[in-house]
Amino acid sequence: MYSPDGPSQDLARYLPERRKTRKPRYARAPRGMMFPLERSIHNRPEHIKDRATFGDWEGDLMIFRRAHGKANVASLIERKTRFAVLFRNNDRSSKHFMERLMNVMEPLPQTARQSITFDRGIEFSGWRKLEAGIGTRAWFCDPQAPWQKGSVENLNKRARRYLPRDTP
Numbered sequence: 497m498y499s500p501d502g503p504s505q506d507l508a509r510y511l512p513e514r515r516k517t518r519k520p521r522y523a524r525a526p527r528g529m530m531f532p533l534e535r536s537i538h539n540r541p542e543h544i545k546d547r548a549t550f551g552d553w554e555g556d557l558m559i560f561r562r563a564h565g566k567a568n569v570a571s572l573i574e575r576k577t578r579f580a581v582l583f584r585n586n587d588r589s590s591k592h593f594m595e596r597l598m599n600v601m602e603p604l605p606q607t608a609r610q611s612i613t614f615d616r617g618i619e620f621s622g623w624r625k626l627e628a629g630i631g632t633r634a635w636f637c638d639p640q641a642p643w644q645k646g647s648v649e650n651l652n653k654r655a656r657r658y659l660p661r662d663t664p
Contacts, residue, residue: 531636534571535571537613537644539633544611547576551610554648557585557593557619558655562594562662570597571655572612573647580651598629606631613645 520595524604530632544552551574558569584597601609611633614620623634637644 515664518647531616531623535623535634535636537635540611544575544613544635549610550574550576552576552607553609553612554645555597555612555620556642556645556648557588557617558652558659559588559660559661560603560659560664564662569655569659571648571651571654572597572600573651574608574645578612578647582655588619590619593619594625594629598626602630611635612649615642615645 500513522641543549547569553574555570555572558571559566564570566586568588570583570585570593573579581600583596583600585593589595610631612626614623615637616639618634620634624637626632626634642649
């Protein structure tokens, strides 16, 4: 079936998944459905891009060495005032990260938590909970383009002085 002659004999239709070639054993799940195009940074309203209003944030996660456990530090920065928030997160999973993020943002008034821009990391895949839970819209950078949320990347660079990767 998977020999060089197999695909030419059209036998793949008899396989359970009807594939002509093998699927990689540890294939990653496609992220197209996790981060839809309508939530792209290019579709973000103009007032967010211009830093005209208060309440639009950028978020990222600072990861540390695996030898020290799963703990990480999330960083948020407000785009207009550059007000920064750093908080510890004990698990990298999306569910735990989004719950912790909502707990940190919930005390703020609704006008102070309008939107958050993330990169396309797997830890942000639970973004739908933000709008349902605290009314905050999520936007996403292009793949492999973290410079599109430069404020939080600059914050991470400054925070790394005090929290290097090998910090327990």
